[in-house]
Amino acid sequence: MSTSNYNKFPEICIHRNEGQAWQGYERIARELAEAASRSDKKKRILTVECYPSVRETEIAAGLSAHLRPSVVLFAKDAVIDSGLFEEKVGKYLTDDRVFGYMYPHRLEDFYDAGKIERLRRSIEEAADGVVVIIGFGASLVAEPDLLVYADLARWEIQQRYRSKEFGNWMTDNREEDILKKYKRGFFFEWRMADRLKRGLFERIDYYLDTHIQDAPNMITGAALLEGLDQVARRPFRLVPYFDPGVWGGTWMEKVCDLPQSDKNYAWSFDGVPEENSLYLTYGGVRIETPAVNAIFYRPKELLGEYVYARFGAEFPIRFDFLDTMEGGNLSLQVHPMSEYIREHFGMSYTQDESYYFLDAVPDAIVYLGVKDGVDPEEMFEQLERAEKGEISFPSERFVQTYPVKKHDHVLIPSGTVHCSTTGSMVLEISATPYIFTFKLWDWDRVGLDGKPRPVHLRHGKANVQWDRSEEWVRKNLLNRVEKIAEGDGWVEERTGLHEFEFIETRRHWFDSPVQHDTQGKVNMLNLIEGREAIVESPAGAFEPFVVHYAETFIIPASVGPYTIRPYGESEGRRIATIKAFIK
Numbered sequence: 001m002s003t004s005n006y007n008k009f010p011e012i013c014i015h016r017n018e019g020q021a022w023q024g025y026e027r028i029a030r031e032l033a034e035a036a037s038r039s040d041k042k043k044r045i046l047t048v049e050c051y052p053s054v055r056e057t058e059i060a061a062g063l064s065a066h067l068r069p070s071v072v073l074f075a076k077d078a079v080i081d082s083g084l085f086e087e088k089v090g091k092y093l094t095d096d097r098v099f100g101y102m103y104p105h106r107l108e109d110f111y112d113a114g115k116i117e118r119l120r121r122s123i124e125e126a127a128d129g130v131v132v133i134i135g136f137g138a139s140l141v142a143e144p145d146l147l148v149y150a151d152l153a154r155w156e157i158q159q160r161y162r163s164k165e166f167g168n169w170m171t172d173n174r175e176e177d178i179l180k181k182y183k184r185g186f187f188f189e190w191r192m193a194d195r196l197k198r199g200l201f202e203r204i205d206y207y208l209d210t211h212i213q214d215a216p217n218m219i220t221g222a223a224l225l226e227g228l229d230q231v232a233r234r235p236f237r238l239v240p241y242f243d244p245g246v247w248g249g250t251w252m253e254k255v256c257d258l259p260q261s262d263k264n265y266a267w268s269f270d271g272v273p274e275e276n277s278l279y280l281t282y283g284g285v286r287i288e289t290p291a292v293n294a295i296f297y298r299p300k301e302l303l304g305e306y307v308y309a310r311f312g313a314e315f316p317i318r319f320d321f322l323d324t325m326e327g328g329n330l331s332l333q334v335h336p337m338s339e340y341i342r343e344h345f346g347m348s349y350t351q352d353e354s355y356y357f358l359d360a361v362p363d364a365i366v367y368l369g370v371k372d373g374v375d376p377e378e379m380f381e382q383l384e385r386a387e388k389g390e391i392s393f394p395s396e397r398f399v400q401t402y403p404v405k406k407h408d409h410v411l412i413p414s415g416t417v418h419c420s421t422t423g424s425m426v427l428e429i430s431a432t433p434y435i436f437t438f439k440l441w442d443w444d445r446v447g448l449d450g451k452p453r454p455v456h457l458r459h460g461k462a463n464v465q466w467d468r469s470e471e472w473v474r475k476n477l478l479n480r481v482e483k484i485a486e487g488d489g490w491v492e493e494r495t496g497l498h499e500f501e502f503i504e505t506r507r508h509w510f511d512s513p514v515q516h517d518t519q520g521k522v523n524m525l526n527l528i529e530g531r532e533a534i535v536e537s538p539a540g541a542f543e544p545f546v547v548h549y550a551e552t553f554i555i556p557a558s559v560g561p562y563t564i565r566p567y568g569e570s571e572g573r574r575i576a577t578i579k580a581f582i583k
């Protein structure tokens with residue numbers, strides 16, 4: 001096998017902003033002190049608005065040491081009492097380990113007017129100089145003279161939950177089950193935090209990156225916006241992350257050159273802006289920022305007006321990897337129908353999926369759809385007994401299996417029972433939601449934490465579509481490849497997804513340049529065959545962008561025409577990309 005050329009640290013170089021970046025608390029504090037001194041007020045309020053799970057105490061200590069503020073106040077002291085807090089949020093969280101209901105309200109609901117008044121009095125009583133207010137909601141306490149925004153990406157938040165360094169915001173639950181902490185973040189905190197952040201973008205004076213402990217980096221708010229604007233006008237990649245899992249395999253470790261781990265890597269996410277980061281570099285200083293910021297700030301340029309009108313400032317397409325090479329089976333599972341996900345979880349669209357096979361062992365199979373003539377009651381009675389540990393679920397009796405091979409594309413509209421099995425390397429091309437997996441059966445095993453992974457039979461039963469016969473599955477969901485066009489040195493095929501799903505995919509096989517056009521809609525691609533390709537602008541609108549095997553990349557809607565051709569080691573060879581866009 002050839003050596004890995006997969007780039008795990010894709011950086012986006014932001015032009016025209018050199019000199020506007022600071023590293024370390026000392027330099028950061030000095031810059032903030034200088035900026036504060038530009039005001040002729042005697043007392044200046046320096047607000048550090050934080051995303052939940054930011055290390056507020058580290059920032060307070062780091063700034064205090066060099067800034068010598070007259071007082072440091074924490075926004076959390078103005079949060080409503082815990083009884084009322086739980087009353088407001090409880091019904092959105094439910095008792096389930098995984099699923100809650102999307103929280104529709106704002107952070108203001110959790111701040112107490114009387115307590116805010118008390119903090120404001122402390123500001124009045126403080127000596128002249130700089131008053132620092134820190135925390136999630138700090139910008140609600142008083143009108144800032146200088147606003148610093150300390151952001152955090154979801155993957156890092158998950159690490160902080162997992163290491164038990166953090167519980168949820170204002171919740172004493174550091175020791176709690178990771179699934180429940182994630183649930184509280186996903187359904188509640190991150191919704192409010194994103195709403196607040198979107199309203200602050202244009203007002204941020206400085207943007208603080210504290211992803212790495214005690215090694216902060218800072219840029220101006222203007223530099224951040226300039227960076228996000230540049231991202232929305234050129235091809236780019238997200239920073240991938242790799243996560244071990246009970247069914248994980250060995251393919252990614254080799255192909256993506258991952259550090260050896262005692263647990264196999266199962267997932268890689270490199271195409272979920274809500275979860276992944278961007279690395280923006282400003283004259284040698286690397287700023288990690290949640291990729292979703294580019295969508296929040298420039299939704300029309302990035303998604304295109306059509307996609308924005310339909311989905312809002314959300315990235316509706318997800319690319320991720322599921323690696324079971326020398327690993328196990330995923331859970332046998334089903335995803336909610338659109339109506340169900342909306343009614344039960346408050347989501348505006350559902351988890352429609354597809355599996356593109358980057359690789360598969362010779363006898364690999366996929367489970368897809370229930371067999372003809374299956375009695376739903378009997379199948380669920382068996383699943384219930386299996387959940388109790390009384391039997392092993394006889395999957396072959398109830399669920400259809402099909403052989404799969406490299407470059408097959410299997411379509412999985414919600415409501416279809418499915419499971420990728422051992423010996424497969426899947427590129428998932430799916431709708432963005434990804435936690436709404438109703439596991440039906442997990443093959444008599446426990447998760448990496450030693451506990452059974454959560455099974456959701458009631459939800460599952462309500463969503464399995466029993467009328468999808470074997471004939472229907474074969475005709476509609478397996479390799480619906482259709483040639484669309486061809487030219488000198490290239491062929492374009494449509495591979496999916498199913499009519500019920502809102503994503504369309506096109507595969508190109510080529511040894512010469514292929515002309516693409518976003519047609520005003522964001523494109524997400526992956527190099528599924530070949531070592532290297534280059535993306536270019538016919539009009540020179542962006543710098544040539546090199547991609548490697550298995551890398552996912554995004555072409556913003558604003559790009560319009562672009563070309564892709566084999567490059568470097570792949571020059572003159574036949575390679576392939578798969579491209580997804582909204583129908």
Ligand SMILES: O=P(O)(O)OC[C@H]1O[C@@H](O)[C@@H](O)[C@@H](O)[C@@H]1O
Nearest residue numbers: 329330331333353434435437439
């Ligand atoms: O972790 P399990 O349940 O085995 O599923 C593994 C993966 O399966 C896919 O089809 C998706 O549903 C993913 O969201 C899920 O993470």
